[in-house]
Amino acid sequence: MLLVDDIRKKLIAQRRELFREVAKTEEDLRWLQSDIESEVEERGQEETIVRLLDRLDGREKAEIEAIDRALFKLGSEQYGRCEQCGKAIPQSRLDVVPAAAMCMVCEQAGETQAALRK
Ligand SMILES: [Zn+2]
Known part of the structure; x- marks a missing residue:
């Protein structure tokens, strides 16, 4: 909740x-x-x-x-949902990063892609 x-x-x-x-x-x-x-x-x-x-x-x-x-x-309902995959962002992550727009998996995937583009 x-x-x-x-x-x-x-x-x-x-x-x-x-x-x-x-x-x-x-x-x-x-x-x-x-x-x-x-x-x-x-x-x-x-x-x-x-x-x-x-x-x-x-x-x-x-x-x-x-x-x-x-x-x-x-x-x-949009708050706490990953903007990428639409899944709920775990409460433990929101506790640390309340402004998180993506779940851990999608954020890391994004970072990997950004690193590959460099
Ligand atoms: Zn996600």
Whole structure:
């Protein structure tokens, strides 16, 4: 049984952690300390998000995107399903990587293919 609220909090905390590393100004830090639940929806904060996103490297940006996608899917049947094979992602994996979009098998297959293309 997936606890949607717990997962959402975990995802938002991970997202916040990524942004914290590039937060420099007082305004950025204030935004990070703002209410954890309203953070995602409030539109006035978009400027800050865009500025912080700009400072993230490619890997960090990909992580934020994965987290945002997981937040979007959360609460629907899509969350916790592998985007590749459609099978349920094991709970043990979601506990460690709540933003996981693929099961272990598909992710490793993807990594192997990417490595072969290089
Ligand atoms: Zn899969």
